[in-house]
Amino acid sequence: MAKATFKVPVLSQYPQLPPVTPGSMAHSAPFRSKPEFQAPLGFPGELVENWQQRAIEKMGELLGRYRSLRVYLDACVKCGACTDKCHYFLGTQDPKNMPVGRQDLMRKVYRRYFTPAGRLFPKLVGAEDLTKEVLDEWYGYFHQCSQCRRCSVFCPCGIDTAEISMAAREIMDAIGVGQKYCNEIIAKVYKVGNNLGLPGPALVNTLEGLEEDVFDDTGVRVRYPIDQVGAEILFVTPSADFFAEPHVDGLIGYGKVMHESGLSWTFSTLASEAANFGLFIGSYENMRRVAMRIREAAIQLKVKRIVFGECGHAWRVGYSFLNSLAGPWDFLDPRYPVPQHICEFTWDLIQQGRLTLDKSQNDDKVLTFHDSCNVARASRMGDTAGGQFEIPRAIIRATCNHFFDMDEETIRDRTFCCGGGGGLLTDDLIELRVKGAKPRMEALNNVIQEKGVTHMVAICAICKSQFTKVLPFYGMEMDQVISLHQLVSNAIVLTPRYDDADDGDGA
């Protein structure tokens, strides 16, 4: 078991509702951003002098920009339906981690400065001035929300706390209070092209190495091309897929699927990152700037289609926002959706009978599936509502013999976040990440006990990294989480290529 400096929650068979324990996570806050990470994003380097006034102005601006914020700050009826839905509350018992408790941190300021009731009777309606204490509270608790939207499923008014967390982070960025992890990464994307800061030549090397490995493994020359002008498909995937475990086994699987499809495809050094951290900090401008790299790459490489790899938040931005941010995509092949998810792509091939799959290759595993929240609740796959649940499961069933779902209340649109989404996947928040994973760990532990499940499949880079890190805290193994396309990769029977017999570095 991994060592912890805090108390790791105990898993139980029947989830229990924790009593509220005010202040139990008041100490949690991620590292602050530095001036050099703030500037490239267009934010002040440190707390500006008239920060209070600037924050209220920014809030007013956002209220005019986002209907969601405007309506959600007014509409909450304090019914309490959301109070037991957030994994961070369930794992920490801190009432400010109840979705409505989190919203109220902003609502109390909104009421004070923007509503007659709050101006006249602040005590009565729970309105408060924006003081330094309130700002610190904002920084702590708006960075304890993974923007997973689970609360929005159950709220009778459809209030999505993620919208409020994003707005809060944008307001804080505007006065110079940024979070290091997110802003440093976005700055890296602007400078190098991806979250991990992998320069182009390193990517080319990695992919060449992979081609060798796959050839040694299978005897088939599967290609992992990059920056190939005129390819049919531009493949955009989270940069962790290029080398992190278990991500890279998924990437190997993408290549094999592409190989079988017979279509030409390419990665891009310019758009070597599918994830878009602009989403986490709620900044439309930064989200747009990151997304435009995909458009530029598509134009530069003269591709006809865009396919996204496995990534939850990336798919939210890809599916739901890319058309708004970087469209219109009228220069691409209109017969295919833009972008397409690799699962949609693979499932199409399976349905057309174009993949030969040997399920027995995965017989050493008993599998379950983690619905990544941003895929489950903020996007879709396929033509019908709910395709995002059915298509990955259909692929799993087509590639293995032993599959069991976790408890119905913890999957599909009620899925629990892994605990590391929304820009929280950083070591300075490890306590939060471990505690927030509790509901998912509980459901996983139950299928391990009852069905003998050995591995959990995920389709999100953050989920995979987060689980790898937190599973050991709960007495499980880090390699029990795997990529969906790793299953495909194991099961797929490859068609030999004309140049397979050549040795050396191929054609």
Next chain:
Amino acid sequence: MSFLTELYAYVFYGAALVFVSGLTYKVVQYTLAPAPLKVPTTPAPTTRGGVVLRMTREVVLFESLFRGNKWTWMFGWLFHFGLFLVTLRHLRYFLNPVPAFIEFIQPFGVYAGFAMMIGLLGLWARRFLVDRVRYISAPADHLMLGLLLLIGASGLLIHFLVHTDIVAVKTFIVGLYRFDFSPLPTDPVLLLHLALVAGLMIIFPYSKLLHAPGLFFSPTRNQVDNPRERRHLAAWASRLERP
């Protein structure tokens, strides 16, 4: 004409003005605020018709709340359904002649008054008994429930114990349409009922009662899930596209 009649007449004019102008202001504000990104909570309908269905289920059945919490759903739905029938029943004071449908539901309206009260009591009990809900309740949340309970209780009192001259009440209300003040009965319980109702109308546009119009504007519920098919662009966002 008595002082009371005149007072109530002016209070109701004032309350109606605040209610209508405040609500209009809010609805216009909601309409003008753009929703720059597609954020429906999925799985979401892929057509307009599907969205109308989803919204109808939310408004009529409180579908999301049903999935969220059965007790709150039960009490909340009892309260709102009761309130709805009571409101329909009350239309007889406002409409002349009274439509047949409103005549028909009169007897149910009274039961609905009780349903509404039970719902409100249940919701209020939660605010004391469930620690999470206790934590999020501000004084205003308690007062709102108290206000509605008092309105309901006074109404039921009038109906069952301290009857008033309903015909005179109607004449008074209908008279207000033409600035023609006919005498309002002076039974204290009726006066209380009406004063509280005027209060409710005044706070409506400035309180969480905005959830009623707000729900219809909630982007997670009212958007069609078709971002790949149709480009969705807010005016302020399209300005970023100009170089």
